[in-house]
Amino acid sequence: DVKVTQSSRYLVKRTGEKVFLECVQDMDHENMFWYRQDPGLGLRLIYFSYDVKMKEKGDIPEGYSVSREKKERFSLILESASTNQTSMYLCASRPGANQPQHFGDGTRLSIL
Amino acid sequence: QKEVEQNSGPLSVPEGAIASLNCTYSDRGSQSFFWYRQYSGKSPELIMFIYSNGDKEDGRFTAQLNKASQYVSLLIRDSQPSDSATYLCAGSYSNYQLIWGAGTKLIIKP
Numbered sequence: 307d308v309k310v311t312q313s314s315r316y317l318v319k320r321t322g323e324k325v326f327l328e329c330v331q332d333m334d335h336e337n338m339f340w341y342r343q344d345p346g347l348g349l350r351l352i353y354f355s356y357d358v359k360m361k362e363k364g365d366i367p368e369g370y371s372v373s374r375e376k377k378e379r380f381s382l383i384l385e386s387a388s389t390n391q392t393s394m395y396l397c398a399s400r401p402g403a404n405q406p407q408h409f410g411d412g413t414r415l416s417i418l
Numbered sequence: 419q420k421e422v423e424q425n426s427g428p429l430s431v432p433e434g435a436i437a438s439l440n441c442t443y444s445d446r447g448s449q450s451f452f453w454y455r456q457y458s459g460k461s462p463e464l465i466m467f468i469y470s471n472g473d474k475e476d477g478r479f480t481a482q483l484n485k486a487s488q489y490v491s492l493l494i495r496d497s498q499p500s501d502s503a504t505y506l507c508a509g510s511y512s513n514y515q516l517i518w519g520a521g522t523k524l525i526i527k528p
Binding site: 337348349351354356362364396403404405406407408409410411412 | 462467514
């Protein structure tokens with residue numbers, strides 16, 4: 307079974323802090339994704355990576371950056387956390403195009 | 419603009435009946451489709467995916483794809499209360515991304 311592990315289930319940070327969310331997959335998948343999910347807004351793509359050191363902006367990249375130095379790890383960085391970034395963050399991976407995505411358990415992030 | 423549309427529901431179905439969930443998509447370039455189930459507070463989990471026109475069955479679940487009419491559906495036979503969840507439909511395009519529907523909330527009434 308595919309295992310996608312997110313570093314924290316719940317996280318509380320303060321406004322202005324730099325926040326790191328980590329995601330690791332164990333299936334040698336090429337593609338990795340970061341989404342946020344808010345009530346009534348569905349899944350929104352922040353960034354995705356199709357290979358090591360390669361990244362592309364999704365629909366809502368503002369205020370975020372990402373890092374993929376190794377194939378198995380994809381990090382999401384909130385440069386200066388703000389209250390409107392309080393959300394559920396979901397990491398996903400998949401082998402390649404047209405393949406299913408597999409999700410981690412999610413990180414519920416609260417910015418106070 | 420590529421879009422995947424779902425009725426947000428809630429769709430209420432009696433226990434033991436067939437639940438039918440539908441999804442339409444705007445771009446004929448979509449190559450494959452995925453159904454995910456998401457319980458409240460949890461992450462989406464893959465139920466089925468379908469690439470070709472027609473039906474694909476897996477246990478109590480059947481996915482149907484009609485590319486000419488641009489719709490995808492998911493049938494759940496013998497619905498159980500544990501099937502109550504939000505069901506997300508997604509279409510895959512060549513630029514690595516999935517286009518997600520907003521989800522349909524399904525309620526199975528005992």
